[in-house]
Amino acid sequence: MAACVSGSSLEDKLLWETVTQFFEMVPIRKMKWGNYTFEGSELGPEAQKKVLSATITSPLCEKYPPSLTYQRNFVKHFLHKLESCESEVCDEVYEVYSDILNQKEEEDDTLCYKTYTLPSSNTVSLQESVHLVTQGTTGLSTWQAAQNLAEWSIENSEVFQNKKILELGCGLGLTGIVICKYCQPTHFCFTDCHPQVLYLLSKNIELNMLQNNQSETDNTQEDIHLSPININNKNDEKIMRKIRRQLSLSADNNTSNDMTDIIEICLSPSTPPSEESEIMQKDPVEDFADFELYSKSWKKDSESKIATLKKNDKISIAKLDWECFDDSFLKWFCPEVIIAADVVYDTTVIPSLVLVLKKLLSITLENGEKPVAYVASTVRLEDTRDQFLFTLGVQDLHFESLMAPNDDIFHYDRAVPIELLKITAM
Numbered sequence: 001m002a003a004c005v006s007g008s009s010l011e012d013k014l015l016w017e018t019v020t021q022f023f024e025m026v027p028i029r030k031m032k033w034g035n036y037t038f039e040g041s042e043l044g045p046e047a048q049k050k051v052l053s054a055t056i057t058s059p060l061c062e063k064y065p066p067s068l069t070y071q072r073n074f075v076k077h078f079l080h081k082l083e084s085c086e087s088e089v090c091d092e093v094y095e096v097y098s099d100i101l102n103q104k105e106e107e108d109d110t111l112c113y114k115t116y117t118l119p120s121s122n123t124v125s126l127q128e129s130v131h132l133v134t135q136g137t138t139g140l141s142t143w144q145a146a147q148n149l150a151e152w153s154i155e156n157s158e159v160f161q162n163k164k165i166l167e168l169g170c171g172l173g174l175t176g177i178v179i180c181k182y183c184q185p186t187h188f189c190f191t192d193c194h195p196q197v198l199y200l201l202s203k204n205i206e207l208n209m210l211q212n213n214q215s216e217t218d219n220t221q222e223d224i225h226l227s228p229i230n231i232n233n234k235n236d237e238k239i240m241r242k243i244r245r246q247l248s249l250s251a252d253n254n255t256s257n258d259m260t261d262i263i264e265i266c267l268s269p270s271t272p273p274s275e276e277s278e279i280m281q282k283d284p285v286e287d288f289a290d291f292e293l294y295s296k297s298w299k300k301d302s303e304s305k306i307a308t309l310k311k312n313d314k315i316s317i318a319k320l321d322w323e324c325f326d327d328s329f330l331k332w333f334c335p336e337v338i339i340a341a342d343v344v345y346d347t348t349v350i351p352s353l354v355l356v357l358k359k360l361l362s363i364t365l366e367n368g369e370k371p372v373a374y375v376a377s378t379v380r381l382e383d384t385r386d387q388f389l390f391t392l393g394v395q396d397l398h399f400e401s402l403m404a405p406n407d408d409i410f411h412y413d414r415a416v417p418i419e420l421l422k423i424t425a426m
């Protein structure tokens, strides 16, 4: 991506803005087209071709495609803008539009890639659901507070450097992956309660932490055709098909399916299934403590508490449900820093979330200090926020509000306030 838009001219900067928004899948109606006037020579045929080759027809789009619907809307909107300004539209724009309309929509086009561009043209590509809430969870897409906390982490990397970190309700992993890439923690443990979230999270971590940490500029055509979805065995393929099917079912019915449908994916039998065997039907409750990923990339600790990335033993995943957790896991892992983003939205789970925070923040570390938590919340409802603050007080937890990050890296909706709290035990 950077190859197509690097440079310092105004046109290149505008193009960069458009391209980064496209790959983050910023809703078309909210997309800022900068000062592109779409008139006359401002966006003439050459510039139009540049927009296409940096977005829809780029190698990055082939490798990590935004949803087909989004791509269609993007080209349609682009064409519409050009036509309404009576600009001369180059043939390529019509060709790409017609090609993309003719592309057959996958029956289960429910997952897509969002690519977040970071400083120095690094990118994080995440596989996400096209819907904000599916399968009874909010964890299958990346929320504003995760992006905000990631921005803050880059500016305050010393908070995380050489620290053992645990993330609560991590969702698909953007904040944690950014911290691992920019802040050199000694260990980062991603936790969530939802099986599908944990599965996609594991794939996203593999995608971003096992591959070469080069910018897309350096990708050769050969790289691009290697492993588009990072699926490493037949079992993975089967799981992905199942997730897609369930997501499309739940989108069609507009209901949240019983999430136990998919739970066998993450909770493994004691030996992994053979590649050809069916995914085993297990009682999720029986297997509750036995979280393991069906992937050669992860190894499980002897007590089944945590799965660690084999090629990078500083990264692990654990299943942690605030409403039903094992104290011994918290004491055993003993994080120095706890983070969480967009986890304060459901008043019914606030007491259990705060209880987990209380337990974690009360542990005395080897150096005699206490851990610190950083919680970023989108303040959608004042009442929910007030209840969270009240519950922190009830648990004798101290909080202070921190300054927002200075630099806007991502393109999330900044109209709704995001509050970042530093929380400690009194």
Ligand SMILES: C[S@@+](CC[C@H](N)C(=O)[O-])C[C@H]1O[C@@H](n2cnc3c(N)ncnc32)[C@H](O)[C@@H]1O
Residues within 6 Å of the ligand: 137, 138, 139, 140, 141, 142, 143, 144, 145, 146, 147, 168, 169, 170, 171, 172, 191, 192, 193, 194, 197, 320, 321, 322, 323, 340, 341, 342, 343, 349
């Ligand atoms: C709004 S999403 C935020 C995800 C991610 N942190 C982000 O900001 O993109 C809330 C996350 O909290 C997780 N969650 C909800 N209830 C939970 C519980 N009781 N225990 C653990 N995680 C929970 C969900 O699975 C989901 O991933």
